[in-house]
Amino acid sequence: MGKALKPNVNATRDGFSNGFISRTRVDESVGGIEYFKNLPIRKNVQISFDFLTDAEANAVMSILQNDISSEVLLINNPNLQMNFLGRLNQLSPVKYPYANLNQAAFDVLEIV
Numbered sequence: 728m729g730k731a732l733k734p735n736v737n738a739t740r741d742g743f744s745n746g747f748i749s750r751t752r753v754d755e756s757v758g759g760i761e762y763f764k765n766l767p768i769r770k771n772v773q774i775s776f777d778f779l780t781d782a783e784a785n786a787v788m789s790i791l792q793n794d795i796s797s798e799v800l801l802i803n804n805p806n807l808q809m810n811f812l813g814r815l816n817q818l819s820p821v822k823y824p825y826a827n828l829n830q831a832a833f834d835v836l837e838i839v
């Protein structure tokens with residue numbers, strides 16, 4: 728099992744969004760008719776934390792060092808259906824706006 732991160736302070740007020748990304752392929756014929764190949768959709772969660780401690784920021788750095796190919800288990804709420812196995816869609820920097828206060832964001836894409 729890899730590194731875990733459970734921040735003491737929740738995500739920021741506007742710092743959590745969950746949605747879906749379509750994987751459906753569309754081909755168009757010369758006559759303009761569209762043909763669809765339906766593929767399973769992917770869950771996508773974007774979450775940001777504005778009040779991380781130095782220890783939490785170090786945990787984020789170690790997670791980011793695993794790159795986008797490593798799996799992450801996102802457990803937003805054990806009672807909701809938005810928990811899933813995914814990978815980081817991009818590596819976002821850890822920001823240090825004030826002493827002993829750190830900010831980080833994650834963009835997690837479901838592994839289908």
